[in-house]
Amino acid sequence: MSVHEVVSEIAGTVWEVRVNPGDQVESGDELLILESMKMEIPVLAEDAGVVEAVLVEKGSSVAEGQVVVSVRT
Amino acid sequence: MSSNARAMKISSEAAQIPYQERLDAEFNSREEKALAMGGSVKLRARAEQGILDARSRVEVLVDKGSFVELGKFAISSFSAEAAAKTPADGKITGYGKVNGRWCAVVSNDFTVMGASSSLTNVKKIAHMKRQASGRGMPMVFLGESSGARLPDNMGARGMGLGLGNDPTQYQRKRDTPWAAAVLGQCYGSSFLYTCCADFSVIRKGAVMAVSSPRLIEMATNEKVDPQELGGWKVHVEGTGLIDKVVDSDEEAIEAIKMFLGYLPASNLEAPPVHPVSPGSGDEMGNILAILPEERTRVYDMRKIIKTIVDKGSFFELKERFGKVAVTALARIDGHTVGIYANNPIYKGGVLDVDACDKIQSFLVLCDSFNIPIVSLVDTPGFVIGAEAERRKATGKIVNFMNALQLVTVPKISVIIRKSYGQAFLNMGGGRNSDEVVAWPTAEVSFMTPRFAANIAYGMTPEDDGFEEALATMDKDNSVWEMAAVFAVQNVIRPQETRDYLIRALDAHRAGGVIGNHELRNWPTSY
Numbered sequence: 100m101s102v103h104e105v106v107s108e109i110a111g112t113v114w115e116v117r118v119n120p121g122d123q124v125e126s127g128d129e130l131l132i133l134e135s136m137k138m139e140i141p142v143l144a145e146d147a148g149v150v151e152a153v154l155v156e157k158g159s160s161v162a163e164g165q166v167v168v169s170v171r172t
Numbered sequence: 173m174s175s176n177a178r179a180m181k182i183s184s185e186a187a188q189i190p191y192q193e194r195l196d197a198e199f200n201s202r203e204e205k206a207l208a209m210g211g212s213v214k215l216r217a218r219a220e221q222g223i224l225d226a227r228s229r230v231e232v233l234v235d236k237g238s239f240v241e242l243g244k245f246a247i248s249s250f251s252a253e254a255a256a257k258t259p260a261d262g263k264i265t266g267y268g269k270v271n272g273r274w275c276a277v278v279s280n281d282f283t284v285m286g287a288s289s290s291l292t293n294v295k296k297i298a299h300m301k302r303q304a305s306g307r308g309m310p311m312v313f314l315g316e317s318s319g320a321r322l323p324d325n326m327g328a329r330g331m332g333l334g335l336g337n338d339p340t341q342y343q344r345k346r347d348t349p350w351a352a353a354v355l356g357q358c359y360g361s362s363f364l365y366t367c368c369a370d371f372s373v374i375r376k377g378a379v380m381a382v383s384s385p386r387l388i389e390m391a392t393n394e395k396v397d398p399q400e401l402g403g404w405k406v407h408v409e410g411t412g413l414i415d416k417v418v419d420s421d422e423e424a425i426e427a428i429k430m431f432l433g434y435l436p437a438s439n440l441e442a443p444p445v446h447p448v449s450p451g452s453g454d455e456m457g458n459i460l461a462i463l464p465e466e467r468t469r470v471y472d473m474r475k476i477i478k479t480i481v482d483k484g485s486f487f488e489l490k491e492r493f494g495k496v497a498v499t500a501l502a503r504i505d506g507h508t509v510g511i512y513a514n515n516p517i518y519k520g521g522v523l524d525v526d527a528c529d530k531i532q533s534f535l536v537l538c539d540s541f542n543i544p545i546v547s548l549v550d551t552p553g554f555v556i557g558a559e560a561e562r563r564k565a566t567g568k569i570v571n572f573m574n575a576l577q578l579v580t581v582p583k584i585s586v587i588i589r590k591s592y593g594q595a596f597l598n599m600g601g602g603r604n605s606d607e608v609v610a611w612p613t614a615e616v617s618f619m620t621p622r623f624a625a626n627i628a629y630g631m632t633p634e635d636d637g638f639e640e641a642l643a644t645m646d647k648d649n650s651v652w653e654m655a656a657v658f659a660v661q662n663v664i665r666p667q668e669t670r671d672y673l674i675r676a677l678d679a680h681r682a683g684g685v686i687g688n689h690e691l692r693n694w695p696t697s698y
Contacts, residue, residue, distance in 0.1 A: 108495075110521045127472075136552065137622060138520040139468050 102151060104166040107142050111135030113159045118168065122150045130168045133161060148172035200386040206259045210283025218283070224421040226264045226281035229314045229355070232425045233277065234268025241266040243296040250290065250324045258284055263293040265300050267309070270429055273437055273444075276304035278365075279314040282356055286318030289325075289361050291334060297361070298338055306348050312428055313352040313369065315362030319383070345370045346540040346692040353424040354378045354407075354414060357398075366414070368696045369490070370537050371431040373424045374404045380414065396562045411695055412493035412530060427671055430487060434501040434508045435541050439692065442542055442685045443508035452482040453670045458667045463588065463613060470516040473498055473548060476588065477511055480504070480670045489534065494526030496551075499534040501543070505674045507681070509537035513548035514599065516589075523595050524555040529698040530566035531598075535575045544582040544677055547600040550589040554598075572598050575694065580687035582606050582680035586669060587614040587651065587660070601670040602659070607676055609662045611669075614651035618653035621645040669672040 111133035129141040148170040193248035246261045248254035262284035325334040352369035358380040381402030407414040481502035488500040495518040514521035585600030587610040624629045654660045
């Protein structure tokens with residue numbers, strides 16, 4: 100068991116939060132949707148696990164490399 | 173008794189035992205020592221950790237009973253003491269059939285002096301490489317080594333006799349495919365051959381680095397964890413030097429076997445043709461459902477590729493590196509193809525520096541081994557900004573472009589959606605592919621309409637007429653304008669993409685598939 104910190108690979112604004120703490124996620128699941136470069140870009144789970152915390156909310160600005168969700172794998 | 177008489181007496185006693193038996197006794201005793209590797213204690217410790225030994229790895233790799241070992245009785249030439257503890261001199265070498273085809277194999281035995289490089293075993297590796305090149309066999313390196321053997325290579329005399337006496341040792345001419353696995357501590361020769369290989373895989377827990385954490389700490393006082401120094405995350409996600417990560421030795425060897433299944437035995441042959449797997453193409457009717465109708469939405473290009481290619485044949489390389497692009501081997505109608513594509517689900521598919529490196533090394537692989545290339549295009553362009561420039565974006569774009577224009581295997585480009593600016597050329601647009609076709613959803617221009625409105629026409633979203641200008645540009649960017657001037661060779665229905673590629677690739681293979689291999693001497697890393 101370890102906690103995986105999911106980072107955003109791109110700067111943008113949080114458009115939609117798709118998961119809540121406690122949710123089970125699979126590798127490739129959409130955790131958040133960011134609005135960036137006039138596109139809706141998802142932040143994906145890299146590994147399967149349970150969402151421990153969502154560190155941003157709708158409308159938050161996100162920097163490249165920022166941790167946005169933690170997943171217990 | 174004189175010594176002569178004693179020798180005669182021994183000889184007459186020996187004569188009591190039949191000749192064959194005497195020969196067998198010596199042979200068996202020597203063979204037993206050779207096969208004992210570094211001894212039962214070390215072998216048991218590995219087995220307990222679930223790590224295979226060098227000989228078991230060869231057994232997993234080659235078809236049962238096919239291994240022809242060379243150098244079984246080779247040992248250290250340094251001293252009698254070293255000779256006694258170096259079965260096979262720490263590197264198991266020979267020929268074996270891999271899925272029915274002969275390959276040359278080097279498997280490092282870490283239990284024998286850390287599979288360190290010595291005068292004898294360097295000759296063994298050189299022999300395998302020479303035979304592989306000369307006879308047209310792929311090479312497989314199962315890596316785990318500590319570096320140059322000590323004290324053999326110590327001092328000026330040691331250096332003079334040891335390292336550097338083979339001027340072809342790290343030449344890479346890509347006459348036959350090389351595959352390498354990082355299966356333990358890989359310092360010295362195993363990192364060198366891994367970085368020369370066309371495909372590499374690492375087992376979790378293994379390390380590839382120039383030197384060990386212990387030496388680093390002695391030399392620089394830097395304390396570094398082996399995994400942070402050269403573990404799978406470093407090389408599969410960070411440097412991109414290793415193509416795949418797996419959990420076990422067996423999976424690593426399986427990945428090598430799969431990779432070789434797409435490749436010809438040498439650059440003088442076409443890649444092998446496999447039966448078309450049942451169900452291939454069955455989902456083509458629904459392919460458009462993967463592409464969102466809204467241009468602001470993204471999707472995973474790998475779903476489109478998997479729908480087009482033969483079922484189960486998608487074999488992705490560098491999946492966790494430069495993810496804005498996909499590079500994969502696959503089969504279409506049983507024939508190997510190399511696919512490079514944008515992947516909009518990552519950063520909208522904007523091409524970055526890592527993606528340039530990744531695609532460029534993939535073009536080298538395809539061009540060297542007669543693998544036709546298909547590109548699938550949906551990108552807003554190259555990444556821009558100060559960070560990209562610091563990472564040599566300009567040079568990387570040119571390297572990518574240079575490699576693409578040196579390719580002599582067939583190239584077919586399919587524009588799925590966006591293709592803008594310089595990236596249009598790098599993704600095979602214009603005369604950078606033999607054929608360019610587009611889906612009706614394609615849009616092509618120098619820059620995206622929203623930026624073009626500002627930069628080309630000086631308009632901002634607040635200006636009257638901005639939305640009208642955008643609408644006009646959208647129409648001008650439509651693919652029908654390109655088809656009208658024959659800048660794309662055709663517009664195809666998305667659901668007909670597989671059928672189109674089967675026939676177009678067949679047409680381009682008709683005159684033979686052996687290319688000129690202009691990229692065969694391209695650097696082995698970037």
